[in-house]
Amino acid sequence: MNKRVPRLLLSALSTALMAGAGWSAMAATLNISLDADPGKLDPTQSSMLNERIVYQSIFDKLVDLDGEGKIIPMLAERWTVSDDQKTYTLFLRKGVKFQDGTPFDAKAVEFNLLRGQEKNSLRRNELKYISKITVVDEHTIKLELSTPFAPFLSILTDRAGMMSSPAAVKKFGDDYVNNPVGTGPFIYKGRLKGATITLEKNPNYWQAGLPKVDGVVYKIMPDVNVAFNNLRSGQVDITNRFPYKEITNIAAGAKYTVLNKPSLGFRGFYMNTGKPPFDKKEVREAVDILIDRNAIAKVVYNNAVAPGHSAFSKAQFANGPSDVPPKVDVARAKELLKAAGKEGGFSFKLTLPTTADELQAGQMIQGMLRPAGINVTLEKTELATQIENGKTGNFEGLFVGWSGRPDPDQNIYDFVTTNGSLNYSHFGAKEVDDILQKARLEGDQAKRKVFYDQAMALLVKEVPYIYLVHDNVLFGISKAVQGFQYVPDGVIRTATVSK
Known part of the structure; x- marks a missing residue:
C-alpha cells in the first residue's frame, strides 16, 4: 500500500538533509595513484618516495x-x-x-x-x-x-x-x-597490501577549515598507462606519474591537466673509479662529452626534464654554471682515450633499472658512445640489487638517480665525499671533501653557493658521476581538483585540496 508523503513534509525533509548533511553535497574522497606500494608507514623506517607522499597526509x-x-x-x-x-x-x-x-x-x-x-x-x-x-x-x-x-x-x-x-x-x-598516528589532516584507517591505503578526515585538525575532503584513498598502480587511463575515466584524481609520450598529446576537451615543473632531483649514472677503465679520469671525461643530453631529454622524456650537468637543478639556490651540459665532441673524446691508453676504445657494462624509459636512455647512450669505440652492454636489475651492487662496488656503470632534497648538501655531500654513504663511484678527493664540509658549516646562503660552485667545478673535471637530466615534478591532475599546491620536493600535499 502506497502512502503519499505530504509535499510540505518532503520539502522540510530535503531542507533538513541539505542543511544537516551539507557535507553530503560536498562529501568527497580524493583518489591518488602511486606507482609503487609504500612499505612501512613509520617515518623512522622509510626509504621510499611514495611513503613520503602518504606521510604528508598523516603527519x-x-x-x-x-x-x-x-x-x-x-x-x-x-x-x-x-x-x-x-x-x-x-x-x-x-x-x-x-x-x-x-x-x-x-x-x-x-x-x-x-x-x-x-x-x-x-x-x-x-x-x-x-x-x-x-x-x-x-x-x-x-x-x-x-x-x-x-x-x-x-x-x-x-x-x-x-x-x-x-x-x-x-x-x-x-x-x-x-598503525601510524600523527597530527596531520587525515587519519590512517587501513590498507590492502598492493592495492589501497585508506585515510579519513581528521575532524580535530589544528588548521581551521582543513582538510577540505572527507578522505584520501591511495591506489597502487605500478603501470603508468593504467594510472593514466584511471585519470581519464575519473577513477583517480591525481597520479604521481604521467606517461611522457602523453604530455604533448592532451585533447582539447580532456578532463585532466598535467603539472610539469622543476624538481630537486637528478638522473644519471655512476662510474666505478676503483676499477679500470674508469680509474682514469680521461676515460670518464670522454664518456661525459660523448653524451647528448638534449637528445635524451627530447626522445626519452618528451622534454619533461631539464638537460643537466650537476647535482643542482634550477629549483635549487646552488644551481650554477656547471649545470650547462658540454657540447658533444667525438674528436676530443678520442684524444682523451688515447691519453689514457685506450686508443682502440673499450667495453663496459651499464646496469639499469627495469623501467622502459631508462632502457631507452641506456640504448641512446650505447649509440652515443659507439663512435669513439666504446661498447656498452646493458643489464636490467631491480633497484634493491642495484643499491647493493653500489655499496659493494660490484659494477662498472650504475644508472641510479636521486629524487632530490631541498638543501643542496643532501644532493651532493654523501654522493661524492670520501666514504660518503651514497658514493658508489668510490671516488675521493680531499679538496672536494674540504669545500663541502665548509658549505655545511656556513650559515650564509650566498657564501654557501660559492662553495657549491667550487665543488662542482672540480667534479666536472673529475666526473665520478654522469649527470644527465633533472626530472620535473610530473603529476596528472583532474580538472575537478581545486586548491592543489605544487612544491618542488615532488610530494603531494592533500590538506588544501577539494573536489
Missing part, C-alpha cells in the same frame, strides 16, 4: 616548504638560531593534538627526535648532529648541535621532522609501522 612536520622551496613554519610557529649556528630554539604551536587525542608538545618533539637517532632508525644520520635536547617549557624546545650544520632546518621539512604520537609508538611497538 605534520616541525617545518615545511612552500612552492618556491623556502622553509616555512608548521608545528614550529617560529624559531631562533644562535650566532654560532649551533643552537636552535623552536617555539611550538599551541592547542595541537595527535589523532589519538594526546597533546602535541615539547616532550613529544623530544621523544620523536631521540627516536629518530636510535640505531635502527633510518633518520639517525640526518639527526646525528643533535648533541643535547632541552625541554624549556611545554611549547619551547632547545636543540644543541655538536657542530654548525646548515641543512638542519631543511632536514626537519621531511621525515626527520615528522611527529608521531609517543603514546601510539609505545602502544603498538614494532607494529607501529602498520
Whole structure:
C-alpha cells in the first residue's frame, strides 16, 4: 500500500538533509595513484618516495616548504638560531593534538627526535648532529648541535621532522609501522597490501577549515598507462606519474591537466673509479662529452626534464654554471682515450633499472658512445640489487638517480665525499671533501653557493658521476581538483585540496 508523503513534509525533509548533511553535497574522497606500494608507514623506517607522499597526509612536520622551496613554519610557529649556528630554539604551536587525542608538545618533539637517532632508525644520520635536547617549557624546545650544520632546518621539512604520537609508538611497538598516528589532516584507517591505503578526515585538525575532503584513498598502480587511463575515466584524481609520450598529446576537451615543473632531483649514472677503465679520469671525461643530453631529454622524456650537468637543478639556490651540459665532441673524446691508453676504445657494462624509459636512455647512450669505440652492454636489475651492487662496488656503470632534497648538501655531500654513504663511484678527493664540509658549516646562503660552485667545478673535471637530466615534478591532475599546491620536493600535499 502506497502512502503519499505530504509535499510540505518532503520539502522540510530535503531542507533538513541539505542543511544537516551539507557535507553530503560536498562529501568527497580524493583518489591518488602511486606507482609503487609504500612499505612501512613509520617515518623512522622509510626509504621510499611514495611513503613520503602518504606521510604528508598523516603527519605534520616541525617545518615545511612552500612552492618556491623556502622553509616555512608548521608545528614550529617560529624559531631562533644562535650566532654560532649551533643552537636552535623552536617555539611550538599551541592547542595541537595527535589523532589519538594526546597533546602535541615539547616532550613529544623530544621523544620523536631521540627516536629518530636510535640505531635502527633510518633518520639517525640526518639527526646525528643533535648533541643535547632541552625541554624549556611545554611549547619551547632547545636543540644543541655538536657542530654548525646548515641543512638542519631543511632536514626537519621531511621525515626527520615528522611527529608521531609517543603514546601510539609505545602502544603498538614494532607494529607501529602498520598503525601510524600523527597530527596531520587525515587519519590512517587501513590498507590492502598492493592495492589501497585508506585515510579519513581528521575532524580535530589544528588548521581551521582543513582538510577540505572527507578522505584520501591511495591506489597502487605500478603501470603508468593504467594510472593514466584511471585519470581519464575519473577513477583517480591525481597520479604521481604521467606517461611522457602523453604530455604533448592532451585533447582539447580532456578532463585532466598535467603539472610539469622543476624538481630537486637528478638522473644519471655512476662510474666505478676503483676499477679500470674508469680509474682514469680521461676515460670518464670522454664518456661525459660523448653524451647528448638534449637528445635524451627530447626522445626519452618528451622534454619533461631539464638537460643537466650537476647535482643542482634550477629549483635549487646552488644551481650554477656547471649545470650547462658540454657540447658533444667525438674528436676530443678520442684524444682523451688515447691519453689514457685506450686508443682502440673499450667495453663496459651499464646496469639499469627495469623501467622502459631508462632502457631507452641506456640504448641512446650505447649509440652515443659507439663512435669513439666504446661498447656498452646493458643489464636490467631491480633497484634493491642495484643499491647493493653500489655499496659493494660490484659494477662498472650504475644508472641510479636521486629524487632530490631541498638543501643542496643532501644532493651532493654523501654522493661524492670520501666514504660518503651514497658514493658508489668510490671516488675521493680531499679538496672536494674540504669545500663541502665548509658549505655545511656556513650559515650564509650566498657564501654557501660559492662553495657549491667550487665543488662542482672540480667534479666536472673529475666526473665520478654522469649527470644527465633533472626530472620535473610530473603529476596528472583532474580538472575537478581545486586548491592543489605544487612544491618542488615532488610530494603531494592533500590538506588544501577539494573536489
